[in-house]
Amino acid sequence: MLPFQRISIIGLGLIGSSVARAVRAHMPTVRLTGHDGDADVRERARKLDLCDDVTDTAGAAVTDAELVILCVPVGAMGEVAAEIAEDLPPGAIVSDVGSCKASVAAALGAALPNAIVIPAHPVAGTERSGPEAGFATLFHKRFCIVTPPQGADETAVIRVEEFWRALGADVERMDAEHHDLVLAITSHLPHLIAYTIVGTASDLEQVTQSEVIKYSAGGFRDFTRIAASDPTMWRDVFLSNKDAVLEMLQRFSEDLTALQRAIRWGDGDALFDLFTRTRTIRRSIIEQGQDDASPDFGRTHE
Numbered sequence: 001m002l003p004f005q006r007i008s009i010i011g012l013g014l015i016g017s018s019v020a021r022a023v024r025a026h027m028p029t030v031r032l033t034g035h036d037g038d039a040d041v042r043e044r045a046r047k048l049d050l051c052d053d054v055t056d057t058a059g060a061a062v063t064d065a066e067l068v069i070l071c072v073p074v075g076a077m078g079e080v081a082a083e084i085a086e087d088l089p090p091g092a093i094v095s096d097v098g099s100c101k102a103s104v105a106a107a108l109g110a111a112l113p114n115a116i117v118i119p120a121h122p123v124a125g126t127e128r129s130g131p132e133a134g135f136a137t138l139f140h141k142r143f144c145i146v147t148p149p150q151g152a153d154e155t156a157v158i159r160v161e162e163f164w165r166a167l168g169a170d171v172e173r174m175d176a177e178h179h180d181l182v183l184a185i186t187s188h189l190p191h192l193i194a195y196t197i198v199g200t201a202s203d204l205e206q207v208t209q210s211e212v213i214k215y216s217a218g219g220f221r222d223f224t225r226i227a228a229s230d231p232t233m234w235r236d237v238f239l240s241n242k243d244a245v246l247e248m249l250q251r252f253s254e255d256l257t258a259l260q261r262a263i264r265w266g267d268g269d270a271l272f273d274l275f276t277r278t279r280t281i282r283r284s285i286i287e288q289g290q291d292d293a294s295p296d297f298g299r300t301h302e
């Protein structure tokens, strides 16, 4: 039994188009309706045949939906929820894929006070954006964290969890605030660091006569991939998860200062001990099969 027969996706970029492709692959009988605020994206989505129907307004996309998934930047969630409020059929479940959960839950709750709202976050993505960037296997063997609000309807939560499992994801439940703290260190801070390193290197280009980019080796290249991520999406993530990111940034700055001191005073043991500890973290991620290099990672887009 499929958890939903009629699904609407608002926002047809990397994640929205990946959800559409994954639904087509795993639940071919589901009727899919999509909408995007950008007319050019709507046209490209039609050409890619991502959905059965792509509507020109968000309201028209949800009129007969059982599940509506908002796949827009986190700063636009409230505005889109307000746009669909009048057309949402009774009993429909509204979910989202936003990278921060507490701010999105508040925005959706305010715009849709009478709707069933079950937020979620598939922890899977790439640095690319737009409808062409999506692929059906994006969520395979990746976590999807569901963050039901207090008092949420249990049947609705289970249906959303079943939906993500059907797309190949490993589902976990978490409190929204805890999600935001965990993701601040595992996803948001690494992006901030990558943006900073690549920005600093680009500022140094003049000093080093353009040799920074030319001789960039593996480590720097890995940072440039992350730093190529969508500017709108990440601006919204940092503004929305402000408190948790600032908390983690403070901890990070203190640890960086300790490393600075170890280098200055020639404390090789401190450096060696830290690097040994961090190496085991990398190994345990690979053992859990959560790394791109893992043979069973399941991503076939590149």
Ligand SMILES: NC(=O)c1ccc[n+]([C@@H]2O[C@H](COP(=O)([O-])OP(=O)(O)OC[C@H]3O[C@@H](n4cnc5c(N)ncnc54)[C@H](O)[C@@H]3O)[C@@H](O)[C@H]2O)c1
Residues within 6 Å of the ligand: 010, 011, 012, 013, 014, 015, 016, 035, 036, 037, 038, 041, 071, 072, 073, 074, 076, 079, 080, 097, 098, 099, 100, 121, 122, 123, 124, 125, 126, 127, 128, 129, 130, 131, 230, 233, 237
């Ligand atoms: N990119 C990732 O790695 C990743 C991973 C997990 C979750 N997410 C979350 O998924 C969401 C979408 O990110 P993405 O990577 O697909 O971005 P994207 O830029 O590829 O797609 C976003 C789409 O939303 C549309 N949009 C923006 N404002 C809109 C509005 N008001 N009404 C209708 N459409 C609107 C844009 O035109 C665009 O097509 C974000 O909330 C992001 O935090 C992203």
Ligand SMILES: O=C(O)C(=O)C[C@]1(C(=O)O)C=C[C@@H](O)C=C1
Residues within 6 Å of the ligand: 098, 099, 122, 123, 124, 125, 126, 127, 186, 187, 188, 226, 229
């Ligand atoms: O692999 C990448 O490029 C990602 O940045 C994906 C990533 C992450 O940080 O892991 C980015 C944001 C999300 O909300 C979830 C996944």
